[in-house]
């Protein structure tokens with residue numbers, strides 16, 4: 001069997017707190033007949049990699065990383081491993097269609113995600129498809145209170161997968177699902193139950209691609225929970241005491257290109273550390289296409305996407321998922337960018353792109 005084209009290799013990051021059920025899910029992925037050949041990168045916190053012992057050997061290659069936590073000390077090793085896997089694939093030594101990285105339960109997925117955008121060689125060879133986060137229905141309520149890293153794992157997710165729901169009463173499960181939906185309303189939630197695995201729900205999500213469906217109003221996208229006015233503490237109160245939550249900035253119309261560029265730049269400068277994921281679809285004057293952007297911390301990507309259809313209502317939306325976001329400040333900043341029918345539109349389009357370029361580079 002041969003490797004497919006030179007197209008970028010899709011990568012899935014599988015995360016979740018200690019014991020959540022990541023390896024169990026990965027084994028199910030590896031043994032389900034979807035026809036995709038998968039290489040696995042396993043990271044274990046500590047000197048011995050137990051997880052790789054537990055994995056069924058269906059994957060093309062299991063790379064073990066045991067020198068420390070993937071999120072901090074071995075990011076360079078992750079890049080090296082990925083480059084090495086690609087080289088061996090090109091030589092025909094390894095055959096695989098995609099990679100799954102299973103992070104340790106203690107890992108903040110942020111630096112792992114950033115690796116794909118910060119390293120030019122990786123950005124060319126790999127396509128970060130999605131972050132899948134397994135949430136343990138039995139233990140998550142307590143873990144959420146005690147381990148902020150789980151909030152981050154949920155906040156970064158493109159898909160939330162609730163394991164062990166068989167061990168929890170319906171009421172408690174509903175409360176948990178509501179809580180994680182408040183932390184990350186962008187990621188559809190499914191329960192991991194025995195039986196068929198819906199691989200279409202897990203793979204080829206293209207969660208980091210820039211396209212106009214970033215904020216689609218489809219049924220799979222749960223509700224947003226705009227937080228109350230005020231900063232910090234109010235944000236946390238509205239989000240059930242969780243420090244990480246979401247904020248939707250929305251305007252039924254166009255935004256001024258220069259001003260929204262300055263707003264986004266300032267937001268990333270001030271709050272980039274606390275912004276886990278953000279996505280925006282904007283209408284800008286005299287532009288038939290949607291301006292889309294998305295990012296992780298201070299690494300932002302932006303482009304013009306599809307054109308507004310004739311029956312589309314032009315509107316501008318930004319969803320932010322982050323830690324203790326200062327809602328009043330962000331709403332006020334966004335409000336300065338809004339154009340109404342009576343506002344003179346500015347046509348210089350360079351401001352936004354330059355501003356975002358600067359923000360991405362910083």
Ligand SMILES: Nc1nc2c(ncn2[C@@H]2O[C@H](COP(=O)(O)OP(=O)(O)OP(=O)(O)O)[C@@H](O)[C@H]2O)c(=O)[nH]1
Nearest residue numbers: 017018019020021022023024025051105163164165
């Ligand atoms: N009842 C039940 N048990 C599960 C489920 N998923 C996983 N488990 C059990 O939970 C335990 C931990 O599962 P793992 O798959 O090893 O979890 P992990 O996230 O890989 O664990 P670490 O790598 O240690 O962080 C195992 O005993 C699994 O059998 C589930 O959906 N229901």
